Amino acid sequence: MTAQYTFDVFMSLDGFGSHTGDWGGYWGKQGPGLLAHRLAQYREDQRMVFGAHTHRVNARMLSAAAELDPWVARLRTLPATVVSTTLDDPLGWPDATIVAGDAAEVVARLKAESPVPLRSHGSLSLNRALLAAGLVDRVQVTVFPVLTGRTGVRPVFEGVPDLDLELLATRTFDGGTQELVYRPTLHG
Numbered sequence: 582m583t584a585q586y587t588f589d590v591f592m593s594l595d596g597f598g599s600h601t602g603d604w605g606g607y608w609g610k611q612g613p614g615l616l617a618h619r620l621a622q623y624r625e626d627q628r629m630v631f632g633a634h635t636h637r638v639n640a641r642m643l644s645a646a647a648e649l650d651p652w653v654a655r656l657r658t659l660p661a662t663v664v665s666t667t668l669d670d671p672l673g674w675p676d677a678t679i680v681a682g683d684a685a686e687v688v689a690r691l692k693a694e695s696p697v698p699l700r701s702h703g704s705l706s707l708n709r710a711l712l713a714a715g716l717v718d719r720v721q722v723t724v725f726p727v728l729t730g731r732t733g734v735r736p737v738f739e740g741v742p743d744l745d746l747e748l749l750a751t752r753t754f755d756g757g758t759q760e761l762v763y764r765p766t767l768h769g
Contacts, residue, residue, distance in 0.1 A: 584695035587719040597733030612755025619652035632707035633665035640672035685714035743768035
């Protein structure tokens, strides 16, 4: 039996994973329902998986933050595997292990060996490669009710292969933020 791998990602309705505007975190649309749901998901035992870029950004941002949302504080305490050929230091991240190598090979091995589910929040390049390799069991997309046509950066699904998506769950939080959970399969 292999561990389930979830690609967990935030995006604007027009598909961007981040922005250069003055929207703030969560595009300013976080509410108590969403934050409580995120905390419940991250309370479960699991191993985080990050690419080098996301790990660097998270380590820098989270170590500088005076206060973290409870789910983010929990995320930072979970064991993490960072897939990287450029990093050799976990950058002060508690319980992080850096593994060099091909992302698909590293994650296939983790899926075979991990006693807990695997989850990646962000790490777009890493997860695009894993989607192409058929290693992602769940795509959990949290869609914030904004369009960031001028300020949006990093299209979440840019360059992924064609995928069929089976909708497994949907939730609506607070002011219209939606969580969609899909089972992806390579098309054709």
